Amino acid sequence: MCLGIPGRIVAITDEARQMALAEISGVRREVNVACIAEGPLSDLVGEWALIHVGFAMSRIDPDEAERTLQALRDLGEAQEALEAMAEGQKALEAAR
Amino acid sequence: MKFASEFRDPALAKALLARIGGVADQIGATREKPVHIMEICGGHTHSIFRYGLDKLIHPGVEFIHGPGCPVCVLPMSRVDECVEIAMRPGVIFTTFGDAMRVPGHKMSLMQAKAAGADIRMVYSPLDALELARRNPDREVVFFGLGFETTTPSTALSIQAAAREGLTNFTVFCNHITVPEPIKALLDDPDMMLDGFIGPGHVSMVIGTHPYDFIARDYGKPIVVAGFEPTDLLQSVLMVLTQIAEGRAAVENQYARVVPQNGNPVSLAAIADVYERRPSFEWRGLGEIDASGLRIRPKYRAFDAEEKFGIGYAVGRKVVEEPEGCACGAVMTGRIKPTACPQFGKGCTPDMPLGALMVSSEGACAAYWQYGGSRGLAAE
Amino acid sequence: MEKAVALRDRIVTLAHGGGGRAMRDLIETVFTPVFQPPGMEDQARLMDEALREPGARLAFTTDSFVVTPIEFPGGDIGTLAVCGTVNDLAVGGARPLWLSAAFIIEEGCEVELLHRVVASMQREAEAAGVRIVTGDTKVVGRGAADRLFVTTAGVGVIPPGRDLSAVKVRPGDVAIVNGVLGDHGATILAARGDLALSADLKSDCAALGHLMEAVLAAAPGTTCARDATRGGLASALNEIAAAAGVGVVVEEDSLPLREEVRGMCEILGLDPLYLANEGTLVAFVPEAQAEAALAAMRSRPEGRNAAIVGRAVPAHPGQVRMATTFGGMRVVDMLVGEQLPRIC
Numbered sequence: 058m059c060l061g062i063p064g065r066i067v068a069i070t071d072e073a074r075q076m077a078l079a080e081i082s083g084v085r086r087e088v089n090v091a092c093i094a095e096g097p098l099s100d101l102v103g104e105w106a107l108i109h110v111g112f113a114m115s116r117i118d119p120d121e122a123e124r125t126l127q128a129l130r131d132l133g134e135a136q137e138a139l140e141a142m143a144e145g146q147k148a149l150e151a152a153r
Numbered sequence: 154m155k156f157a158s159e160f161r162d163p164a165l166a167k168a169l170l171a172r173i174g175g176v177a178d179q180i181g182a183t184r185e186k187p188v189h190i191m192e193i194c195g196g197h198t199h200s201i202f203r204y205g206l207d208k209l210i211h212p213g214v215e216f217i218h219g220p221g222c223p224v225c226v227l228p229m230s231r232v233d234e235c236v237e238i239a240m241r242p243g244v245i246f247t248t249f250g251d252a253m254r255v256p257g258h259k260m261s262l263m264q265a266k267a268a269g270a271d272i273r274m275v276y277s278p279l280d281a282l283e284l285a286r287r288n289p290d291r292e293v294v295f296f297g298l299g300f301e302t303t304t305p306s307t308a309l310s311i312q313a314a315a316r317e318g319l320t321n322f323t324v325f326c327n328h329i330t331v332p333e334p335i336k337a338l339l340d341d342p343d344m345m346l347d348g349f350i351g352p353g354h355v356s357m358v359i360g361t362h363p364y365d366f367i368a369r370d371y372g373k374p375i376v377v378a379g380f381e382p383t384d385l386l387q388s389v390l391m392v393l394t395q396i397a398e399g400r401a402a403v404e405n406q407y408a409r410v411v412p413q414n415g416n417p418v419s420l421a422a423i424a425d426v427y428e429r430r431p432s433f434e435w436r437g438l439g440e441i442d443a444s445g446l447r448i449r450p451k452y453r454a455f456d457a458e459e460k461f462g463i464g465y466a467v468g469r470k471v472v473e474e475p476e477g478c479a480c481g482a483v484m485t486g487r488i489k490p491t492a493c494p495q496f497g498k499g500c501t502p503d504m505p506l507g508a509l510m511v512s513s514e515g516a517c518a519a520y521w522q523y524g525g526s527r528g529l530a531a532e
Numbered sequence: 533m534e535k536a537v538a539l540r541d542r543i544v545t546l547a548h549g550g551g552g553r554a555m556r557d558l559i560e561t562v563f564t565p566v567f568q569p570p571g572m573e574d575q576a577r578l579m580d581e582a583l584r585e586p587g588a589r590l591a592f593t594t595d596s597f598v599v600t601p602i603e604f605p606g607g608d609i610g611t612l613a614v615c616g617t618v619n620d621l622a623v624g625g626a627r628p629l630w631l632s633a634a635f636i637i638e639e640g641c642e643v644e645l646l647h648r649v650v651a652s653m654q655r656e657a658e659a660a661g662v663r664i665v666t667g668d669t670k671v672v673g674r675g676a677a678d679r680l681f682v683t684t685a686g687v688g689v690i691p692p693g694r695d696l697s698a699v700k701v702r703p704g705d706v707a708i709v710n711g712v713l714g715d716h717g718a719t720i721l722a723a724r725g726d727l728a729l730s731a732d733l734k735s736d737c738a739a740l741g742h743l744m745e746a747v748l749a750a751a752p753g754t755t756c757a758r759d760a761t762r763g764g765l766a767s768a769l770n771e772i773a774a775a776a777g778v779g780v781v782v783e784e785d786s787l788p789l790r791e792e793v794r795g796m797c798e799i800l801g802l803d804p805l806y807l808a809n810e811g812t813l814v815a816f817v818p819e820a821q822a823e824a825a826l827a828a829m830r831s832r833p834e835g836r837n838a839a840i841v842g843r844a845v846p847a848h849p850g851q852v853r854m855a856t857t858f859g860g861m862r863v864v865d866m867l868v869g870e871q872l873p874r875i876c
Contacts, residue, residue, distance in 0.1 A: 059194065060875050061380075065155075092309075126165075136168040140171070253872055513801075
């Protein structure tokens with residue numbers, strides 16, 4: 058449960074109430090940014106956050122996202138190498 | 154969609170599935186003797202079925218669908234209380250759409266709406282707050298449903314209402330917490346779980362430390378996971394790897410969203426507005442100690458239980474669950490949805506008997522709708 | 533002849549339903565000058581050359597329209613009322629000819645709104661090549677209707693030898709949709725405003741008679757077509773699978789979806805396969821004619837985004853399954869009731 062999706066903060070709409078406009082795949086919704094506000098609210102514009110029930114709940118860390126993807130890519134390459142080795146082994150055995 | 158589509162790449166999944174197969178073979182997991190991994194969160198259950206992961210993965214890995222669907226664990230008596238509040242004159246009862254069809258003892262919120270109650274589906278508690286501002290002569294009640302992910306949103310809304318001095322906004326609090334039912338499951342002597350997929354969005358609020366007891370005291374691996382398919386597969390691989398290496402630790406696959414210590418603003422808002430109830434009733438699981446939250450006395454004016462004298466505020470009558478409903482056994486992983494005698498007979502998505510058939514995140518509805526592994530394999 | 537009196541009232545009252553002069557003024561100000569029905573008898577008297585052809589059959593359908601809001605980006609209740617009924621005729625292989633239109637008006641409804649709705653009906657009717665030939669109005673008390681309900685019935689002619697039917701779909705037939713999915717459903721969700729979501733979306737509302745004729749000319753072997761209205765593509769495919777006793781497999785990759793519709797679905801936890809469409813049909817065509825049908829659709833503006841989305845198969849008769857982008861397979865069942873957001 059707890060449906061949450063990545064959205065980008067595109068504008069601050071109400072400083073006092075800590076409200077901002079978030080864009081999610083071309084859909085816009087006013088969200089509360091209290092949970093991700095650290096400095097001035099304007100710093101948030103352009104940031105990505107996880108949006109849940111009208112609240113920006115957590116900033117998305119692009120470096121961590123990249124690290125996760127890189128680990129997956131590395132795993133893919135390692136797996137390919139493994140499979141190539143296994144193929145080679147099979148070919149060797151077949152040649153014997 | 155950035156930060157989502159990348160994690161739906163079938164090529165990456167292929168490698169993950171191959172590696173999962175390798176580790177599963179290594180630890181001797183087979184269809185007959187599978188590794189049981191519980192995904193706690195209903196969102197994960199939904200992703201597993203939406204992407205057909207249960208059928209793509211090595212047959213030695215079996216997903217047990219956990220209790221992390223707030224709609225599914227909502228007791229009938231709570232729905233009755235919602236209906237009772239909604240039927241009062243002058244009330245605008247607001248809720249997430251999820252709860253509309255959950256059967257109560259007499260009726261669901263959907264049926265109450267048809268019977269004349271002013272019930273409105275909203276996307277956010279902020280929308281309920283706005284309704285209260287615009288309708289000063291009406292009493293706006295928000296049905297606060299959900300785990301730690303959703304709790305900050307109602308806490309912040311109550312704080313805002315207090316700041317603004319609103320006198321016509323209350324929350325009917327049904328917020329529940331994840332660690333306590335997991336402890337209850339682990340204490341069950343029949344439990345056969347080998348590891349957990351931890352709820353990613355709950356964890357972005359509470360961090361990963363609240364799960365330490367799972368690894369430390371029960372020796373089970375838990376990996377906090379994102380909701381995209383490669384997130385889930387990678388997390389399964391991380392759980393299996395821990396099992397293969399004889400380790401049990403709390404790991405975080407979803408580091409792009411989940412900070413180790415959670416979100417300080419959210420945690421502060423929760424602590425300010427809510428306190429633990431001595432116990433709370435879970436559908437299918439019964440009363441679980443300290444598993445639910447209630448609104449602190451200082452925010453009493455925003456507590457629908459207090460304002461309407463309903464629910465735990467006045468000592469509750471226990472309403473039994475419908476006869477033959479095996480939601481509890483399904484939720485604890487003792488039986489598969491298809492093994493419930495009512496599945497597809499007395500209980501279908503059209504006429505749900507148990508809550509697991511109501512939400513598309515409930516294991517039974519997912520089995521029915523997406524034809525879970527048993528349904529497809531049955532041919 | 534008596535000169536038509538211009539209606540002075542700005543809103544409709546129960547007096548306009550009383551059968552007297554006020555009602556006549558309403559009808560003669562708002563409806564007849566635009567629709568220009570052939571004669572003012574209690575029934576339309578009609579003839580079309582197509583009816584003379586031996587073997588030609590009459591097609592007859594009716595549909596009621598209720599929508600909130602009544603006007604939305606891309607159309608209004610009037611465009612829906614014309615397109616919906618024209619499409620019900622067209623997907624059955626009929627050439628739509630004539631429509632009736634009945635209006636249930638809640639007292640207090642603005643006359644201006646009626647003017648706008650009637651104008652869009654006439655515009656759609658002309659584009660679709662049909663005439664609105666007879667009609668009716670009723671006025672009901674406040675609360676007995678939601679501003680305006682419209683019912684249309686339509687008559688068309690099925691040319692000799694043409695016989696589209698879901699039961700004729702055979703394994704191997706290819707499923708083609710004429711455009712993007714879910715635009716109407718997502719537009720209405722956004723336009724209602726209670727979810728406070730905004731997006732540059734408009735309803736796909738369009739009459740598909742000309743498109744169907746183009747498809748049938750290019751692919752005469754077309755076995756069946758359905759418009760994917762309420763319940764979306766998923767429901768249309770399930771109906772066809774059940775009627776034909778075939779399985780249907782949909783390729784998730786191939787589904788034409790706008791980014792905003794995807795976004796709306798992600799936010800609310802909805803499945804675009806179940807979102808309503810008002811200008812989208814799915815046609816089943818023998819594989820050999822699929823490319824021709826696709827090209828015919830794409831040659832028309834309402835078919836610009838046409839795509840092959842799946843096919844009928846001998847396996848799992850009566851059931852629709854989707855091959856996910858992810859290489860998995862899942863069942864796509866009929867919708868149970870209304871699709872509800874899945875949020876908390």
